[in-house]
Amino acid sequence: xxxxxxxxxxxxxxxxxxxxxxxxxxxxxxxxxxxxxxxxxxxxxxxxxxxxxxxxxxxxxxxxxxxxxxxxxxxxxxxxxxxxxxxxxxxxxxxxxxxxxxxxxxxxxxxxxxxxxxxxxxxxxxxxxxxxxxxxxxxxxxxxxxxxxxxxxxxxxxxxxxxxxxxxxxxxxxxxxxxxxxxxxxxxxxxxxxxxxxxxxxxxxxxxxxxxxxxxxxxxxxxxxxxxxxxxxxxxxxxxxxxxxxxxxxxxxxxxxxxxxxxxxxxxxxxxxxxxxxxxxxxxxxxxxxx
Numbered sequence: 001x002x003x004x005x006x007x008x009x010x011x012x013x014x015x016x017x018x019x020x021x022x023x024x025x026x027x028x029x030x031x032x033x034x035x036x037x038x039x040x041x042x043x044x045x046x047x048x049x050x051x052x053x054x055x056x057x058x059x060x061x062x063x064x065x066x067x068x069x070x071x072x073x074x075x076x077x078x079x080x081x082x083x084x085x086x087x088x089x090x091x092x093x094x095x096x097x098x099x100x101x102x103x104x105x106x107x108x109x110x111x112x113x114x115x116x117x118x119x120x121x122x123x124x125x126x127x128x129x130x131x132x133x134x135x136x137x138x139x140x141x142x143x144x145x146x147x148x149x150x151x152x153x154x155x156x157x158x159x160x161x162x163x164x165x166x167x168x169x170x171x172x173x174x175x176x177x178x179x180x181x182x183x184x185x186x187x188x189x190x191x192x193x194x195x196x197x198x199x200x201x202x203x204x205x206x207x208x209x210x211x212x213x214x215x216x217x218x219x220x221x222x223x224x225x226x227x228x229x230x231x232x233x234x235x236x237x238x239x240x241x242x243x244x245x246x247x248x249x250x251x252x253x254x255x256x257x258x259x260x261x262x263x264x265x266x267x268x269x270x271x272x273x274x275x276x277x278x279x280x281x282x283x284x285x286x287x288x289x290x291x
Contacts, residue, residue: 003043014284014287016271020048034072038071076100078130080129080130086122103134104145106127159194177195179207188261191204208257215240255286
């Protein structure tokens with residue numbers, strides 16, 4: 001099934017993101033997380049793809065397991081920056097052969113351990129190039145998603161220019177958009193308004209990450225260009241050394257965000273789980289209880 005077929009059914013879509021673990025302990029944790037999150041009946045689960053394709057084989061393996069062993073609709077992340085066209089065509093063919101019909105396409109980052117990285121000459125300089133390539137290869141057989149940045153891409157802080165780039169991606173063949181994390185819902189609602197004004201009509205799913213670790217969220221927001229509101233930042237600092245208190249605040253913050261987003265018309269919520277289930281379970285259980 002294509003994820004695009006799930007929209008407009010009258011109920012919000014809840015989904016999760018996981019990443020391929022690097023260790024046996026990490027694999028065991030993810031196995032437990034998937035089992036626990038499966039009980040919440042997510043609409044789909046996305047599986048990330050490491051910088052420069054560093055987790056390529058593990059991504060293909062995990063996305064196949066999610067769909068066939070856990071019985072969940074799976075979406076594979078693909079990044080184009082380090083892949084030539086023949087290589088990308090072969091990778092997509094592997095996913096299609098495994099029954100994967102849903103892809104989220106990103107430009108991606110170069111491998112962190114490679115100095116003076118040079119992308120392949122026949123590669124994909126932008127996510128829109130990757131979208132166009134796969135759409136040309138497969139037509140409407142696949143559902144293609146792309147990322148959106150409510151506060152602007154970290155390498156393009158001009159919101160008008162960043163929206164032009166998003167329009168280009170959508171016109172290349174994007175079926176829906178999943179946003180980067182944010183902690184002030186005004187960024188999402190303004191982003192959607194700008195997208196609609198620019199002619200983008202596809203669904204835009206907000207991406208939410210429950211805060212469970214102060215240092216971790218500070219690193220991640222710095223990398224992705226998201227901001228933490230001053231009041232929330234101050235409260236996190238007060239709790240920095242108390243992991244339980246940080247998680248309680250993070251769950252409360254994310255739950256309030258989700259309620260406001262859904263009341264404001266968001267088609268669902270995509271949770272960045274970091275391969276952990278407790279915070280997401282608490283939030284989603286509360287949201288189900290509010291129905």
